[in-house]
Amino acid sequence: GKGGYDHFMLKEIHEQPTALAQAIEGRVDSETPAIRLEDFRNGTFDGVENVQLVACGTSYHAALYGSLALNRAGVRATALLANEYSASSPPIDDGTLVIAVTQSGETADTLNALRRANADGARTLTVTNVVGSTAARTADDALFIRAGPEIGVAATKTFSSQVVMLLLLAQRITDDARGEPAADLDALLSELRRMPDRLDALLSWSDAEAIARRYDGSQSYFFIGRGLGFSVALEGALKFKEITYGHAEGFASGELKHGPLALVTPETPVFAVFTGREDEKTLKNAEEAQTRGAPIVAVCPDGHRAVDVADAHLEIPETHPALAGLFANVQLQLVSYHAASLLDRPIDKPRNLAKSVTVE
Numbered sequence: 525g526k527g528g529y530d531h532f533m534l535k536e537i538h539e540q541p542t543a544l545a546q547a548i549e550g551r552v553d554s555e556t557p558a559i560r561l562e563d564f565r566n567g568t569f570d571g572v573e574n575v576q577l578v579a580c581g582t583s584y585h586a587a588l589y590g591s592l593a594l595n596r597a598g599v600r601a602t603a604l605l606a607n608e609y610s611a612s613s614p615p616i617d618d619g620t621l622v623i624a625v626t627q628s629g630e631t632a633d634t635l636n637a638l639r640r641a642n643a644d645g646a647r648t649l650t651v652t653n654v655v656g657s658t659a660a661r662t663a664d665d666a667l668f669i670r671a672g673p674e675i676g677v678a679a680t681k682t683f684s685s686q687v688v689m690l691l692l693l694a695q696r697i698t699d700d701a702r703g704e705p706a707a708d709l710d711a712l713l714s715e716l717r718r719m720p721d722r723l724d725a726l727l728s729w730s731d732a733e734a735i736a737r738r739y740d741g742s743q744s745y746f747f748i749g750r751g752l753g754f755s756v757a758l759e760g761a762l763k764f765k766e767i768t769y770g771h772a773e774g775f776a777s778g779e780l781k782h783g784p785l786a787l788v789t790p791e792t793p794v795f796a797v798f799t800g801r802e803d804e805k806t807l808k809n810a811e812e813a814q815t816r817g818a819p820i821v822a823v824c825p826d827g828h829r830a831v832d833v834a835d836a837h838l839e840i841p842e843t844h845p846a847l848a849g850l851f852a853n854v855q856l857q858l859v860s861y862h863a864a865s866l867l868d869r870p871i872d873k874p875r876n877l878a879k880s881v882t883v884e
């Protein structure tokens with residue numbers, strides 16, 4: 525059942541602290557510090573020179589987040605839409621690892637990309653929630669996110685768990701490929717260990733509902749961010765359109781001035797995601813929208829300079845820059861949920877959508 529919540533989506537949003545604790549259980553040792561993922565059939569990742577992450581929808585946003593983490597750790601990585609893969613896949617060679625990111629493990633587009641990567645001789649791995657899924661059986665190796673079943677059509681807890689597993693995997697791949705752990709691994713792991721408690725706290729003090737009320741009835745909703753914040757902006761907008769049916773778009777902050785700014789009016793609130801990297805630039809981009817009358821909602825820690833500039837604030841805790849986007853995403857999940865709830869939408873089963881898309 526829904527465990528006392530009105531919708532599975534809200535229940536699953538609140539399950540995120542537990543889901544993350546399960547994801548890292550036994551896999552993170554913040555003392556050493558070390559990451560202990562399961563043994564992969566194909567051994568270590570020491571021959572891996574480039575990584576292609578393939579996925580759709582929310583899983584694609586997690587893949588984008590993961591690709592940046594890999595790049596920052598020094599491994600060439602690209603996130604690709606699985607449904608574009610056959611039309612535009614980059615070349616595969618001996619050093620290529622293809623990672624299929626899929627909650628259900630049954631998404632036709634993602635399975636097609638995975639099969640093609642197998643056929644082209646790439647080493648393959650899936651990051652999935654479902655043990656025994658087609659993806660788990662098709663890839664050379666599987667890494668399970670252990671988020672537990674997700675019933676709501678809109679993916680929530682599985683996004684967070686996918687991102688955390690990709691962050692761990694990125695460390696593991698770079699460690700194997702370079703023979704030494706990343707410089708700030710201990711900082712990342714100790715923040716990761718604290719994350720379930722801090723998420724629990726955020727879920728109790730979040731004022732996302734008040735923000736949803738305040739901007740209810742707007743014409744369009746824009747989400748902007750840079751780097752990891754860009755993937756969160758895309759995910760924030762996808763969730764918003766899926767369950768509210770309102771128009772929402774996610775943009776890279778710096779892209780606003782290259783076109784989308786023409787859409788900005790006092791009727792288009794802009795949610796600006798700050799993840800602690802190049803925040804000044806994102807703030808400047810947000811102010812460009814504000815000058816055109818758009819209300820700005822800053823998603824950032826208390827005391828951040830964006831708070832003084834913005835019209836509204838969605839608070840996230842101070843944390844490791846690799847994790848800030850996850851907290852921001854949870855706040856945006858709540859905004860979408862409450863906005864949809866005000867509109868009385870069928871939140872767990874939005875029109876025209878299915879939980880698992882098994883057709884191409």
Ligand code: F6R
Nearest residue numbers: 581582583626627628631678679
């Ligand atoms: C969005 C959503 C979809 C899925 C996509 C991929 O809330 O749920 O965009 O993320 O259909 O599904 P999986 O991860 O099962 O491959």
